[in-house]
Amino acid sequence: MKLREEKIVIEVSHITKEFVSPKKYPGLKGAIKGLFSNEKVSKKAVDDISFTIEAGEIVGYIGSNGAGKSTTIKMMTGILNPTEGRCMVNGINPCKQRKENARNIGVVFGQRTQLWWDLPLSESFTILKEIYDVSDEDYKERMVFLNNVLELQDFFDRPVRTLSLGQRMRADLGAALLHNPKVLYLDEPTIGLDLVVKDNIRKAIKEINEKYQTTVILTTHDIGDIEELCSRIIIIDQGKKIYDGSLEALKDTYGTKRKVSMEVKKPEKVEHLNLAERLGVTAQECSMEVDKEQKVLTVTFDKHKLQVPQIMNAVMELTEVQDVKIQETELAEIVKQIYNHGFTGQEA
């Protein structure tokens, strides 16, 4: 095993972005009023966020709609100036030295393409080769690799505007990787893709990360992306960082609930059972639901307090159990919880 040199690639310190826009009033009367008023509304899209990312990491940057993910990505790519704070990428301040920074990064904005709409894909790649000054050998090698993982050859000669969303996304990812960037920013790279393409894109990201030690920062609303790709996640809510740590730690701390579903012979017999009291725990730590039609009894419990056999025993005293299913709380559930209630726990 090779020892990887731990090196900080991205350093974001106390970055804040405040959008100031003129205050709008409703209706036509409001529009006229707006013309003469000087009132402004300001909104902190990103509020005092700090983190560091090391070389070779794949970091999931998640949060609900409007949380400020894209805004942060824009600041890290140098196309948006932070109101306060600063970030350094590879020792370069992306806003001050936009062009130098651009040489080191690859960006994919899922909702829009960075390719030339009217040109065949092959020509977009030729232009990018010139722009990034990629040598002929590197270009060849990279193309073989990209064709392998992204299968670009199927539509390499077609104008970009005629590509399907999935094809375009693959093309965009390929274009972002042509110059072998040190850092890859992906803003919703799997948005609107079918399962197979999604899988391919994830595989491609993984392979690139392994082969070139590319640092990847990715925002997504797809839990699958996070589970498959990210070793670390950063969660933000209303512009504030609320979690930064490994995926396991998040699951451990917040995924304490477990679910066990039992198919029982006579549901009416367990209907009035107070399981929590019987097992000596609080109602929060153990709750029960009975579906009489399906004859299914579902118990949700705290895995640190109770074990499955205890519950099974209690139920089997009353009726026969025919089938058992045990579920861990899914990451999706945890994330949903966090988005809904904010976050009260300490940072891991």
Added chain:
Amino acid sequence: MKKKLRIYLPFASNELKRQMAYKGAFYLFIFISLFGSFIQYFLWMAIYGSAENSVLGGLTREEMVVYIFMVYVTGSVVMISISDWVSDDVVKGTVAMNLIKPIDYRMSLISRAMGQVVYRFLVPGVFIWIGLEIYKVTVLGLSVTGVTNVLLYLASCIMSFFIYVLFDFCFGMVAFFTTYIFGMLMAKEALLSFLTGQLIPLSFFPEVVQKVFDYLPFSSMVYTPVMIYLGKYSDAQLCFVLARQAAWVVILYVLGSLIWKQVTKRLVVLGG
């Protein structure tokens, strides 16, 4: 330098290809604008017919014919509206696509414009020019324009192109602050056709107004090269107008750089 060429040349050649792909729309544009020139032609002929002097605003009737069509040729080749592209990029948020690449946004726009210049020069430009020369000799009884004048005209046109696009880049930057400049683009077109002398030769304006025009870049855009073509300048004047053009190129270049710096400081990329 060679590397720069390699980077920006594709922008020019792409634009050329794109123009060819949408040539239907382009022919319509030629037809409509040329139609305007013919209306101007008939109007001026009527004016000359009813005027007592044979020379108006320093131009004879024959020179006026040359003026009208050379203004058309020059304007269509030189005035490439890059602010349209800027406003498009801002509204659609595609400006981000340019900014995440290690390229100069202004250079890429100007390169694109050059691609269009080549196309416009080849397609209507040269043909109307040759047609005009033939008409001049056979119908108007003037002699063919001399080689020196043609060369000076071309040199002046190159500077005109840079003055126009550099100015238009500065103008386009407004889009970053208001995000919507369609109305202003229309106003610009109208105002420029007036200020550049496309509508009426600048020599028709009162003395005072002409003095003001002398301090604005607009007369250097179209009027100057056409007057050179007509051979209206003495040697000393020629040196002066060419130097003035060069000065405007430098001034607008620097101005554009300064504005761009400010813009990127408070840039807002929409969408996402």
